Structure formats: structure tokens, C-alpha cells
Amino acid sequence: MESETALPKWASKPCIMGIDEAGRGPVLGPMVYGCLYCARSYQKTLSTLKFADSKTLKEEKREELFENLKADESIGWAVDVIDPRELSSKMLKKNKINLNEISHDSAMGLIRKVLSIGILLTEVTRDRALRDWVLDETAANMHTTFGSGYPGDPQTKAWLEDHKHSIFGFPTLVRFSWGTCTSYSKDMVEVLWETDDADEDGSDGRTGKRQLKLTNVGFTPVKRKSEETESSGKGRCKFFQARKLELLSHF
Structure with missing residues (x-):
């Protein structure tokens, strides 16, 4: 990482930063959050340096790119290594701190660290993607003041509260x-959906009916091909088309 006592010349220009994590899923080892930042004017060059998802790269290539990254004076970076003991103690304590909150705190810590050393940070790429997100839904009262999208963000909490629907x-x-x-x-409505369900042994091909209780509102049962054809009528609101819903005049 760039030395805190010798800031690069580009630090005073508008800079962007990207944040990513590794080790969220494994049962062994630490979880690591890392960030990379550079002048916004360097973004096009950055895209040519052949960095990619680490899962798609061999270890030798990863090491080579890491050495290139450390030698590139147009790039700064920082990491936050979260010890497995810290993860376990936070997630198992009486007042549990879940993985989302731990991730949020780590990402925010990286942002604060980079700002504190004097980098003129104007954009974090994930925030930019969220900010520019085009909602599928078109209700007049919807807005895009999401905040960071992390569960601990008061603005995100308010957005979720404002945009929940009692049925959908x-x-x-x-x-x-x-x-x-x-x-x-x-406060959402309990919905029971009737769906075709093949007999458990599947031997005679007959279908029975069963009730699906949607405790997590928003899930819809998988439909058979014939059902999809029947409910794909044109001209309906995009919201209903996307969820394979149709207007019924009687039951």
C-alpha cells in the first residue's frame, strides 16, 4: 500500500475504490476484505491490466499480478484480515453480530482508512453500481435512495421499510x-399457493395438489412448462409478467 507519509501525486485528484472479499464461505481460515483505489483518470488503464476473479486464475498468475500491483505507483490498496476466532466470537456471543454486519464494518473500515490518509475518494465502485441501478418495478412512489445496501445502514433500513409490499x-x-x-x-399477508406436485415415487405420472405456505414472502413455486405458457400473456404490467401473475375474475 502507498506509504501514509508519502502520498502519490494523484491522491488529491478524484479517486475511485473497489472493495471485494475472500473467504466468506469456508469453514477454515480468516475472511479477508480488500480494496484497491486509483485516480478516476486511471480507470481505463486499470481495465487493461488483466486482473480478474481470483477463482479463474492459477496461483502463479495471481502471484504475478500481485507483484505487478505492488510495483504500480498509480494504484493503492489495503486489506482487512478478520481472524477466524474473531468471526466465531462475534457470531456466537450473547448479542450476536452476524456476518453481514461484520462485512459491513470491515468495508466501512477500509473506506475510513483510505480517506484518513488523504486520498480524495469520490466513488466506491459497488456504490456506483447500486446508485445507477435501474429498478424493474415502476411504481410511482419508488425511489433510489438506498444508502450503501448494507443491513446496518439507517438509509438502507428505511428504504426496505418504505418498499416492502404486504403480498409481493x-x-x-x-x-x-x-x-x-x-x-x-x-406485517405481511400469509399467502397459500396451490401447485401441482408429482407423486413422491413418480411411478404413475399422476399429479396431486398441495398447499405451499410462503413464510418468506416473495418466493413463487416453480411452474410447469404448460403453466408458464398459460401465464405469459402479453400486455400485462411488467411487474406481474416477471412473477407469472395474472388477473382472475373468479375463483
Whole structure:
């Protein structure tokens, strides 16, 4: 990382930063958050340096790129290594701190660290993607003041509260399968869906009916091909088309 006592010349120009993590899923080892930052004017050059998802690179190539990164004076970087003991103690303590909160704190810590050494940080690439996100839904009262998107962000919490729907759950931007969303669903309507379900042994091809209770509002049962054809009518609102919903005049 660039020395804190000798800032690069480009530090006073508008800079961008990207944040990523490694080791969120494994049962062994630390979780590591890392950031890379550079002048916004260097972004096009950065895209030509052949950096890629580490999973797609061999170890030798990763090491080579790391050496190139350290030698490149137009780039700064920092990491936050979260010890497995810290992860375990936070997630198992009486007042549990979940992985999302730990991740949020790590990312925010990196941002604060880079700002504190004097880098004129004007954009973080994930924030930019979120800021420019085009919502599939078109309701007039929807807005894009998301905040950071992390569960601890008051602005994100307010956005989730404002945009939950008592039947349909959340807009498609939301990772509604995450436990973070559970607390927002307490006032939602309980919905029972009837769906075709093949016999367990599948021997005679007959179908029975069963009720699906959607405790996590927003999930829809997988439909058979014939159902998809029947419910793909044109001219309906995009919101309903995307969810294979149609208007019924009687039951």
C-alpha cells in the first residue's frame, strides 16, 4: 500500500475504490476484505491490466499480478484480515453480530482508512453500481435512495421499510432470501399457493395438489412448462409478467 507519509501525486485528484472479499464461505481460515483505489483518470488503464476473479486464475498468475500491483505507483490498496476466532466470537456471543454486519464494518473500515490518509475518494465502485441501478418495478412512489445496501445502514433500513409490499414482498433489487429481510415480513399477508406436485415415487405420472405456505414472502413455486405458457400473456404490467401473475375474475 502507498506509504501514509508519502502520498502519490494523484491522491488529491478524484479517486475511485473497489472493495471485494475472500473467504466468506469456508469453514477454515480468516475472511479477508480488500480494496484497491486509483485516480478516476486511471480507470481505463486499470481495465487493461488483466486482473480478474481470483477463482479463474492459477496461483502463479495471481502471484504475478500481485507483484505487478505492488510495483504500480498509480494504484493503492489495503486489506482487512478478520481472524477466524474473531468471526466465531462475534457470531456466537450473547448479542450476536452476524456476518453481514461484520462485512459491513470491515468495508466501512477500509473506506475510513483510505480517506484518513488523504486520498480524495469520490466513488466506491459497488456504490456506483447500486446508485445507477435501474429498478424493474415502476411504481410511482419508488425511489433510489438506498444508502450503501448494507443491513446496518439507517438509509438502507428505511428504504426496505418504505418498499416492502404486504403480498409481493420486496422489489427485485432486494436479496429477499437473506435473514435480514425476516424482520420486515412480520406485517405481511400469509399467502397459500396451490401447485401441482408429482407423486413422491413418480411411478404413475399422476399429479396431486398441495398447499405451499410462503413464510418468506416473495418466493413463487416453480411452474410447469404448460403453466408458464398459460401465464405469459402479453400486455400485462411488467411487474406481474416477471412473477407469472395474472388477473382472475373468479375463483
